[in-house]
Amino acid sequence: MQLSPVRLRLLVASLLTVSFLGALDHTVVSTSLATISGELGALQLMSWVVVGYTLASTVLLPVLGKLGDVLGARRIFLASLVVFLAASLACGFAADMAWLIAARVLQGMSSAGLQLMSQTIIARVTTQRERPRYMAVIGAAFPIAILVGPVLGGAITDYLGWQWVFWINLPVGAAALALALAAVPHVEPGPAPGHFDLAGAVVFTAALVALVLTASWAVAQPGSAGTALAVSLLGFIAFFLIERRAPEPIVPLQFFANRTIAVGTALSAIIGVGLFSITAYLPTYFQMAYRTSATVSGLVPIATVFGMLASNLLTGWLASRTGRYRVFPIAGTVLGAGGLLVMALLPAGLPLWAPMIVMAAVGMGTGAFMSLIVAVVQGAAPASQTGTITATINLVRQVGSTVATAVIGGVVGSGVAALLPAGLDAATLTPQFVHGAAPEVQAGIAQIYGTVFTPIFLALAAAYALGIVAAILLPHGRLSDEPVPARTPSESLPA
Numbered sequence: 001m002q003l004s005p006v007r008l009r010l011l012v013a014s015l016l017t018v019s020f021l022g023a024l025d026h027t028v029v030s031t032s033l034a035t036i037s038g039e040l041g042a043l044q045l046m047s048w049v050v051v052g053y054t055l056a057s058t059v060l061l062p063v064l065g066k067l068g069d070v071l072g073a074r075r076i077f078l079a080s081l082v083v084f085l086a087a088s089l090a091c092g093f094a095a096d097m098a099w100l101i102a103a104r105v106l107q108g109m110s111s112a113g114l115q116l117m118s119q120t121i122i123a124r125v126t127t128q129r130e131r132p133r134y135m136a137v138i139g140a141a142f143p144i145a146i147l148v149g150p151v152l153g154g155a156i157t158d159y160l161g162w163q164w165v166f167w168i169n170l171p172v173g174a175a176a177l178a179l180a181l182a183a184v185p186h187v188e189p190g191p192a193p194g195h196f197d198l199a200g201a202v203v204f205t206a207a208l209v210a211l212v213l214t215a216s217w218a219v220a221q222p223g224s225a226g227t228a229l230a231v232s233l234l235g236f237i238a239f240f241l242i243e244r245r246a247p248e249p250i251v252p253l254q255f256f257a258n259r260t261i262a263v264g265t266a267l268s269a270i271i272g273v274g275l276f277s278i279t280a281y282l283p284t285y286f287q288m289a290y291r292t293s294a295t296v297s298g299l300v301p302i303a304t305v306f307g308m309l310a311s312n313l314l315t316g317w318l319a320s321r322t323g324r325y326r327v328f329p330i331a332g333t334v335l336g337a338g339g340l341l342v343m344a345l346l347p348a349g350l351p352l353w354a355p356m357i358v359m360a361a362v363g364m365g366t367g368a369f370m371s372l373i374v375a376v377v378q379g380a381a382p383a384s385q386t387g388t389i390t391a392t393i394n395l396v397r398q399v400g401s402t403v404a405t406a407v408i409g410g411v412v413g414s415g416v417a418a419l420l421p422a423g424l425d426a427a428t429l430t431p432q433f434v435h436g437a438a439p440e441v442q443a444g445i446a447q448i449y450g451t452v453f454t455p456i457f458l459a460l461a462a463a464y465a466l467g468i469v470a471a472i473l474l475p476h477g478r479l480s481d482e483p484v485p486a487r488t489p490s491e492s493l494p495a
Contacts, residue, residue: 003125003185010183011125012134015118017176018081019141021169022111025088026053027149032157032165039162040097052101055212056108057115058398059205062250064113065120065391066197073120073387074184080113081180085173092163116394120387123378125185128479129323131375136316139371143309146279147302197246200239204250207235212402251392255381261389263474264377267329267369268393270467272400274336274460275366277408279304282359284412287431289348289449291442296352303356307363308370315368316375323478325376328368329471335365337464344457348450365464369471379479408456415452420445 003011029036033049068076087106094100122134156164210232217225243249256262282304283297290297315328339362346355374393381389421444434445 022114023145028153053108057112065387068387077117084110088169091166133320260380269400272397276401277404303360304363307360308367311364311367332365332368333467340461
């Protein structure tokens with residue numbers, strides 16, 4: 001389907017606004033969590049305000065991808081936006097933590113539909129050649145939300161009250177809904193399946209929930225974590241067997257016989273494992289190892305995100321202009337692997353501009369193929385299954401990020417606790433305490449954090465090194481200027 005230039009711009013503006021709202025709602029809450037949990041009197045449930053949102057947005061991806069292909073991306077997109085606004089209203093009126101968590105789960109479910117259908121709609125109304133440019137614009141919502149979300153959340157909480165962290169979505173979302181009703185086209189859905197893969201959806205959800213619980217309980221409740229891990233492994237094995245036999249699987253395994261899709265999926269997972277997982281821990285690392293303030297420590301992730309944003313937009317424009325795409329994931333994974341290797345070798349205590357430059361390079365490397373690889377993989381799948389393949393590639397990124405984040409958190413927590421000298425308790429070790437301690441104590445703790453984080457950076461560099469191999473295996477080709485015709489699921493996939 002080809003749109004006029006004016007309508008395409010309106011469509012992109014609508015999708016960008018809605019994608020930004022969904023991404024922002026994940027980051028804006030972080031600085032208001034302490035206030036929310038204090039006022040609602042449930043500090044022990046605080047993490048589930050974030051975990052519930054993330055988990056819901058992840059487990060619904062394959063289901064929503066399939067529904068988008070069957071019912072039409074426009075219907076799922078508009079329904080998700082209405083539910084998102086209703087859930088935002090409910091969050092602000094929460095009288096207790098259980099209410100808030102339930103509303104956040106609903107928000108996460110609808111946010112998955114917004115992000116996923118935005119990418120699916122762009123894929124269905126543009127040519128392969130145009131797609132990277134527009135996909136990069138939509139993809140810019142995530143790094144921008146990382147930059148402005150925490151600051152905006154803190155300001156709203158301080159001056160308007162934490163309820164407005166959620167209610168601010170309503171006027172912006174209502175305007176985006178009006179624009180979407182006019183701009184989002186009716187995209188012809190694929191053939192209706194004779195049987196929806198309900199068993200696959202239920203088993204996948206249970207396995208992923210168990211995996212998240214494994215990560216959450218790994219340190220505090222190792223026995224429960226072991227049980228949850230066993231349930232998760234059995235669940236994923238059962239899911240694989242179900243998908244092999246299902247007539248209409250939510251994750252068609254035959255996709256991965258196509259080299260472009262297999263490589264693109266691997267590269268997407270590496271983004272989650274290699275960069276998204278470490279970003280949350282960078283401020284703590286610099287506060288402890290470089291002895292910076294909390295405000296200054298935030299400059300490094302900001303530099304990382306700026307690098308990601310600039311590279312994402314630039315490579316999307318270049319890929320659309322030239323039609324070539326293979327060079328960008330190769331260069332990006334090389335830059336990411338090299339940057340993380342340098343981070344492992346940097347001695348703690350250097351001026352902060354040194355790690356800022358290095359992590360900006362890692363962000364640039366990641367941004368070089370972050371949105372581009374989604375566009376390339378979409379072009380390798382049947383048009384009738386665009387939503388399904390888009391959901392799959394986003395799913396592996398989020399699962400990789402969730403698992404790697406939990407693993408890194410466990411390594412940092414146990415590693416620091418094991419190396420601390422007698423008299424210091426890891427549970428009460430704060431940056432404020434360290435900055436007020438004697439110089440020799442500060443130096444010792446800085447060395448401990450450097451020792452713990454060095455193998456983490458090396459492991460993440462190794463993940464990007466695997467990404468180099470995957471990127472080299474990406475087939476040669478050029479993006480087509482021709483509209484991609486709709487194909488049935490039975491058609492063979494291009495290499």
